[in-house]
Amino acid sequence: MIQENIASHLKQKSDHESILIEYRKNNVKKILLITVLAAAMILFSLFAITIGPVDMTLKDAYQVIAHKILPHWVDAPEVHIERTVWLVRVPRLLTGLLVGFSLAVAGAVMQPVLRNPMASPFTLGISSGAGFGAALAIIFGKSIGNGSYYIVANAFCFSLFTSLIILLLSKKKGATPQMMILIGIALSHLFTAGTTVMQYFAESWATAEVVFWMVGSLSKGTWGTLKYIFPVVLLCVPFLIIKSWDLNSIGAGDDAAKSLGINVERTRIVLMVVASLITSTTICFTGTIGFIGLVAPHITRLMTGGDNRFVVPISGLVGALLLSVSDIAAMNIISPVVIPIGVMTSFMGVPLFIYLIVKMRRGLH
Amino acid sequence: MKIQVRDLEFGYTKEKILKGIELSILPGEHVSIIGPNGAGKSTLIKCMDGLLKPQKGDIKIDGRCIRGMRREQIAKKIGYVPQSSASLFMLKVFDMVLLGRRPHTTWKSSEKDKKQVLNALRLLNIEHLAMKNFNEISGGQQQKVIVARAIAQETEMLLLDEATSNLDIRHQLEVMDIVRRLVDELGISAVMIVHDLNIAARYSDKIIMMHQGEIAAAGTPEEVLTEENISSVYGVEICIEAIKDKPYVVPLKAKYA
Secondary structure, eight states: OHHHHHHHHHHHHHHHHHHHHHHHHHHHHHHHHHHHHHHHHHHHHHTTTTOSOOOHHHHHHHHHHHHOOTTTTTTTOHHHIIIIIEEEIHHHHHHHHHHHHHHHHHHHHHHHTTTTTTTTTTTTTTHHHHHHHHHHHHHHOOOOSGGHHHHHHHHHHHHHHHHHHHHHHHHHTTHHHHHHHHHHHHHHHOOOOOOOOHHHOOOHHHHHHHHHHHHHSTTOOOHHHHHHHHHHHHHHHHHHHHHHHHHHHHOOOHHHHHHHHHHHHHHHHHHHHHHHHHHHHHHHHOOOOOTTHHHHHHHHHHHSSHHHHHHHHHHHHHHHHHHHHHHHHHHHHHTOOOOOOHHHHHHHHHHHHHHHHHHHTTTTO | OOOEEEEEESSSSSSEEEEEEEEEEEEOOEEEEEEOOOOSHHHHHHHTTTTOOSEEEEEEEEEEGGGGGGGHHHHEEEEEOSSSOOOOOOHHHHHHHHHHGGGOSSOOHHHHHHHHHHHHHHHTOGGGGSSSGGGGGGGHHHHHHHHHHHHHTOOEEEESSTTTEEEEEEEEHHHHHHHHHHHHHHEEEEEEESSSSHHHHHHHHEEEEEEEEEEEEEESSHHHOOOHHHHHEEEEEEEEEEEEEEEEEEEEOOOOO
């Protein structure tokens, strides 16, 4: 009898241990994926700063970086090389990485928060709002800000304005996710219509400029713009990653999440505000860039499953890689013609996305 | 833990779904709520967990009004098993049950939390599902996972909304046994919505019978499960036999007016 008890106790213990080992193994795999993606990002960055229309050797490009990090130890490179690498390529690369990371994280958060696999900064009209603001500034010269950032300020304010309307309207009658999405889609159409009307009556150069703004470009990424993007990303992204566990509960339903101790209405609004803020901050500098925010989280889920504690940070890395790789491809595929980055992300992202969906047969989980 | 409901009234629109509900549940009590579809059973349970805000009346947990409590405080006291659960995203069963630890942990789960998850899985005999995807197991297995989540939550009261309705008889009895054991051994209280009157009679200390938003009868199984009560509330002809010390409902036919 006693022996039986001990035997069953030991069996239970070993069962438990084997589950825990498997669980940890599963999580270690995901941490490994994070490491691999981060390493790929660094390697790609080292590659990206060496290519471009200005001729230079690998050594030249790295000498600039080394000189910037250790100015006393490494000699200064030639001025035109230093300028190309340090003032053009590096900020553009960093902008691509930051914007890709931010948009992907924003999408990864919005999808569970609104319990809709199609939610992203784009389906919610946040980018149409930005486009409308930019068009207003370009065509009529009317802007909330002035100086060199007058288009940016307008795009930022209008995109944030869009998310505020969504939040205020849905707060009035209890924030159901379906309402938020429908309002977002409706607003998106309204702003697109507004932009079209302005373009219709505008002079052709202005129309062209609006189109140019809307297809997006990383070329406006400078150390000056990074000064604005970086602090916002640095504050918002860690916050969203910390909150990502609650996304698992919210994905299981509002009642379930509430019974697990989450104030769902408040969490939903806070997360939407933060996700909108990083979206607005990034796209106002770059224009409406593709659909990274929609696709990167899904690609991530297909690789790792749906645990949002991992989906949120991994999406960020996937988005950063996808956008910066697209940018390099856009600049070099039919050089010297630069394909718009928004177009390029769609060209690269859509086939990958469809391939993964069909291959995994998992749809949008 | 003691929960007291006084003069409760609730409606989504002007039409009242619950009217004048009065009840109290004591520690160590196993209570079944029965009644026809649309009688307001789920609504009552949701009010008791504070998921719905009643228009009138109040609900007190250990003398404290639920209105003034934060979600996290309620979640430490009451575990809730909803009628159906689908997760939007692929979560492993282990991670699904781990969510039950949310009221006790902020964002990083400790070894103790993992241990609680394993114990809950073991209690429901579903350890073999731990690493499966929640969305890829059967409906009955999902039910058990959600019960495990509520158990991992370590609350003093469990509210179960038809937690056994998707299960075959074996799994149904398993879940009933586990809840009964938790009530007997840990002294927690359990309130379950049950459709099978005989299972309710077999397992519960008390039965609450609801009809059109009101409590039609409440008391021991013998007091509530009478031919008159059941035939008037459900509109059926039945007869009651006493089998193995409990009332047993034998269905005969539906009554037509």
